[in-house]
Amino acid sequence: MTPAFAPADHPPVKPGKTGILIANLGTPDGYDYWSMRRYLNEFLSDRRVIDFPAWKWQPLLQGIILTKRPFTSGANYKLIWNEEKNESPLMTITRAQADALREAAVAEWGDQIMVEFCMRYGNPSTEEVLNRMIEAGCRRIVFLPLYPQYAGATSATANDQMFRALMQQKWQPAIRTCEPYFDRPDYIDALAQSVERVLQGRIPGRLVASYHGMPKRYLMQGDPYHCQCQKTSRLLQERLGWADGIIDTTFQSVFGREEWLKPYTVEHVAELARQGVDDIAVISPAFAADCIETLEEINGEIREAYEHAGGKEFTYIPCLNDDPGHIAVMMNVIRDNIGGWATT
Template identity: 65%
Template sequence: MTATPTHAAHAPEDHPTLPPARIGVLLANLGTPDNHDYWSMRRYLNEFLSDKRVIDYPAWKWQPVLQGIVLTRRPFASGAAYRSIWNTEADESPLMTITRAQTDKIATALNNRHGDAVRVDYCMRYGNPSVKSKLREMIDAGCQKILFFPLYPQYAGATTATANDQFFRALMDEKWQPATRTVPPYFDDPLYVEALAGSVTRACAGLDHDPDVLVCSYHGLPARYLTEGDPYHCQCQKTTRLLREKLGWDSNRIITTFQSRFGPEDWLQPYTVEEVARLAKAGKKRIAICAPAFSADCIETLEEINEEIRDSFVEAGGESFTYIPCLNDDDAHIAALLRQIDRNLAGWID
């Protein structure tokens, strides 16, 4: 049943009506360019690579390089990569398509439980729909309490923290701020691990062989972030361990690697693109690869893993390369996300 606008308590009859009080659940993913043309890519990359959480070099040192070199060349290469995976039917990136599908399933489940009392939507840290625009829509719809959910299983300053930063920045512009909560990382949640294990089991069941090695490829970070206190590396390692234990596999059949290196400094190792080549040369000719840090397939999985990293493996003598898709809107994944939402709505709603 849909609630109707009401007058504020003890207000005169001519007081403007207010929307009924609701709770908002705002899902947040990394982001996507509006299109794959040069200027769309340049706007997106400028916002992304200007984030101090992502590239923490001093602005006087980094911005001339970014504006004068990186944003002159990189939009062409990134645009071509996006073009190769673009959802042409919906005219959007796969990340947008999948995030919307996840949101729709979560919204349906919460609506079945709570009716119109909970409003669910999604936003992107970079690009559109922006955090600020979706926060404003929720407030206009009467959301006096908002749960902000960055869709990153493992915490990193460059992912979870920057999403939270943007949410809090948007709140700074609100005269009447809603009560807010943020969802913590869920890298070791049993339902999340079960969903990962289920995806691996199904993928392997469809093969005519057992993979020699399962590569768990996580997005990389500069190695110094670990010594500076970022827990990401440790949380990735634990996710892999829990996945191995759930599958019941030997430790030598599952490894942790890191992809998407950017810039000249050392990043978390081993690098996926180099490690798959090493495996092939060492006689591990049949591998499977999954990306547990990504809640939805995107440029880093559909293009980088399934094209660049695959090519590295094959060129080194590999024979069978199986990419296991992200959990996306799989029902087991949605159940895991819903449990995080339920836990963090405790005390706000029955």
């Protein structure tokens, strides 16, 4: 389309669109050594994730860690890999979330809405997807990192990558980034409904809310993640109407030698078993989609730790994934941020 009053030789300009871009953590392209190494190198080189000085960290990363870890991580990914689509479950689920959001957004705002997804690490990259949206005519984009609780190593690094990609653009679109949604009533209700759906009215001896961990040092430096996790657990308990002491907040995926947020999930569930709590359920409120940390770590390593210590009944409550209630939460967050963009 040629702009009004433009000379005849003016290059065509695509009609303006409003974009919605959701972002998740990322996934390797495969579970082979080199795919895993590329992915882990990008992830573990992020200064938001590992903030040690490069001169100290990179020799260790490029030497010992990236020599050994791709083998163990690849073996774990192989256990959960979607062989039919040749991709990780995180990719399958995030695509399904984007498809469901696209259907809902177009139904509400029309075909001038474009909905896509990207990954902070791996493919499709933030830069690749942003370029595609701009090429399609998106002049305004709502950017939603799929992390209910804010952390520097999740929400912030997703935003960082978006802004780095914008730096490459001659004509930048307007961007609105979304706040974390850890205490939204609709999100808490969706979590509670997932618990009720799986447990069918049964109250376990303990519901363990297992959040991704991070170094305790980050909390002391001002990261709000720990506090937001605690509030999510408290609000979930209130919504379920359960007594105090039934929901425990724990942290998983510890990496390295320094102290991380405690209690550690794998140790806590074993201790519960030793105390005689023989019926637990585990939920992962920090994950918007099931992934290696939930499907393999929780339903594998953490389950085994509990059963090995004498625990009997272990129930994993899946992430919200592309459940209609979760899609409704995302749409509400987007509505709060899209303002008048979708109709102008």
